[in-house]
Amino acid sequence: MTPPPTGRVVDLGCGEGEWLQELLLAHPEVSGVGVDHMLPATAAHRTVGRGLQDRVRWIETDASRWSDGQFDAVLCVGATHAFGGLHETLRAVGRHLVPGGQVLLGDSIWEAQPSEAALTALEVTPDALPDLAGLVTAVQSYGFEPSFAHVSTTAEWDDYQFSWSGSLVDWALKEATSAEDREEVLAVAREHRRQYLDGWRQQYGFVTLVLRDALRPAAE
Ligand SMILES: C[S@@+](CC[C@H](N)C(=O)[O-])C[C@H]1O[C@@H](n2cnc3c(N)ncnc32)[C@H](O)[C@@H]1O
Incomplete structure (x- = not known):
């Protein structure tokens, strides 16, 4: 991801905040906020160890009810359940994002038609998840366009x-x-x-995508 040099980024459902901290390490003047309703102590500890403590704020609260203006990049990896699902997450992400901003989204997909054993183990129905094509269609329906994607390998x-x-x-x-x-x-x-x-195995998958705001592209 390429936030502006002094941009602001937020990680919704950040957990230990590894994605956020990697982004801050790669962009020395960017600052960030990590939001999680059960923030692990390791998040702040690692920030100090990495010299990031002046550039990141950790906020322990329900991400679906939190707001603090708009961010140049919004991260939400493995945490769409915090908003009630993929569609609700994409709507929320749009509200947090500056026009032309970038999103890092990570979510579950079916990589193959789920077997009965898979559905039983995961305690879900087949319509609980999209396949990769369905996820990309959902993303596009909220005005985002993938510029990169990685499907986790077996x-x-x-x-x-x-x-x-x-x-x-x-x-x-x-x-x-x-x-x-x-x-x-x-x-x-x-x-x-x-x-x-x-x-x-080989049915439940995970994809991590970098999305660009295609509805409100960055001004030239
Ligand atoms: C699977 S972890 C992903 C953590 C991190 N994004 C990562 O990729 O390592 C999901 C995280 O979402 C957080 N979470 C779940 N519901 C939440 C909510 N309503 N508000 C904020 N965080 C939430 C959990 O506490 C957990 O840390």
């Missing part, structure tokens, strides 16, 4: 899932102090891994 998903369940396995088999704790945590890891491998 290798990336596998790394993520095995690292998630693997950290539980490590804890259970190295740190647990009782057989009961060990079995409980191992059961969670096995169940999660099984739901992924037998359920939604």
Whole structure:
């Protein structure tokens, strides 16, 4: 993304704020706001470690009710549920964005027709998510045009899932102090891994897009 040199950016549903901090590190005069209703302490800690503390504000509140003028770039990755879904998020993003601004949007898609096992594991119906084409159509219907997109690969998903369940396995088999704790945590890891491998692997996907405001393009 290419915000103006002294621009302002916001990350809605920022979590630890990694996307926001990467953007600030790449653009030394840009400042940012991270908004999350359950802001992890690690967000601010890492900001200090990276020397970004004077350029970022962390706000713990419901992003769907928050506003502070318009931003040169709006980030919302993995957090469209904060607004009630993709369409509501795109509407909200439009309100936070200056004309001609950029958006980093990350959201879930079906990469293939979901199986019954996938739907059961994820506890959703087939119409809960668009496919990639449907997501791009939705984005365009709110006046945005993708200028870049990355669909998470199966290798990336596998790394993520095995690292998630693997950290539980490590804890259970190295740190647990009782057989009961060990079995409980191992059961969670096995169940999660099984739901992924037998359920939604290669069906549930994630796409991260850079969008440009096509309704109100930046003035020449
Ligand atoms: C999957 S995490 C994504 C975090 C971050 N954007 C990232 O990509 O690493 C979703 C985040 O949305 C936040 N969230 C959910 N509902 C929210 C709301 N109503 N207002 C603000 N944040 C919300 C959660 O606390 C969580 O940190």
